[in-house]
Amino acid sequence: MATEKSGTVGKALGLLTLLGDYPEGATAGQIADAVGYPFSTAYRLLNTLVETGFAGYDRREKRYRLGLRIYQLGQKVAHHRGFEGAAVPILQRLTDLTGESSILAVLDDDRFLTVHKVDGPQFRTTTDPGDRGPLHTSALGKVLLACTDPATREHLLETIELTPRTEHSITDRAELRRQIDQVRRRGWAGQQEENDIGMAAVAVPVLSASDRLVAAVALAAPIFRADQEALQAHLPDLRRAAATLALELPLRA
CATH class of the missing domain: 3.30.450.40 (GAF domain)
Known part of the structure; x- marks a missing residue:
């Protein structure tokens, strides 16, 4: 369980680092392709980051960005x-x-x-x-x-x-x-x-x-x-x- 949590934290931090390379934001698909994760995994992690304020989501553009x-x-x-x-x-x-x-x-x-x-x-x-x-x-x-x-x-x-x-x-x-x-x-x-x-x-x-x-x-x-x-x-x-x-x-x- 500890390894699984550590892996999840590492993946989430990896997404945050990657979002920093997209000042205009990126779609979940773009992020998933860039990090090599399954779309479902990237989507779940991104939404967790949005819920905690570490990422933002523009519903009109369907793009994620670093959060406040x-x-x-x-x-x-x-x-x-x-x-x-x-x-x-x-x-x-x-x-x-x-x-x-x-x-x-x-x-x-x-x-x-x-x-x-x-x-x-x-x-x-x-x-x-x-x-x-x-x-x-x-x-x-x-x-x-x-x-x-x-x-x-x-x-x-x-x-x-x-x-x-x-x-x-x-x-x-x-x-x-x-x-x-x-x-x-x-x-x-x-x-x-x-x-x-x-x-x-x-x-x-x-x-x-x-x-x-x-x-x-x-x-x-x-x-x-x-x-x-x-x-x-x-x-x-x-x-x-x-x-x-x-x-x-x-x-x-």
Whole structure:
């Protein structure tokens, strides 16, 4: 039994390694042919990887790609080793300009995944690269929810759990829909003490040239320094940073 499990793990890791060679994704048949496994074996392993978040599956194209769980683990390692990606200099300039913490995040299933962050000069944010957080309580999450494709947005609005983090968190689904519609109209989201007591944030989407969602970028501050209304004064700077990030970040599948 131990040998069988070891062999299965080895095969799954082999599929992950191979998926890294297909940035545009590959079908189950292509993967099976490339690794020399029976189609049924490759299909079963791929679906296990999808279920655990290590691979993603595009139903329209019927292609598998590396999943965000791989990215999450990589970010954890990179963060602890002091790695700074291409986005960090842009966030650093934003923080230098505004004096507030900046955070970059992407949509990861029904959560947001922190990619990079730069702390402000006087306090440390409550999220680190690799952390995942709720969509309904955060400015980043609201922007990602509002600006994702319509099918995904509707699915998330119907299914995400509205567990409160503070007494100010949204717990009513109709109110969440109202706020998400508002975010779509005005192009930014805010929150004050909805995610953490004493903290406020504003966020804008990072969009590709074709208006496809890439990520979200936010400014966060303790409310004794800047509440949500005060942070809104930095929206022009935040939008300029988002436009620059759109040129630097790869378009995710």
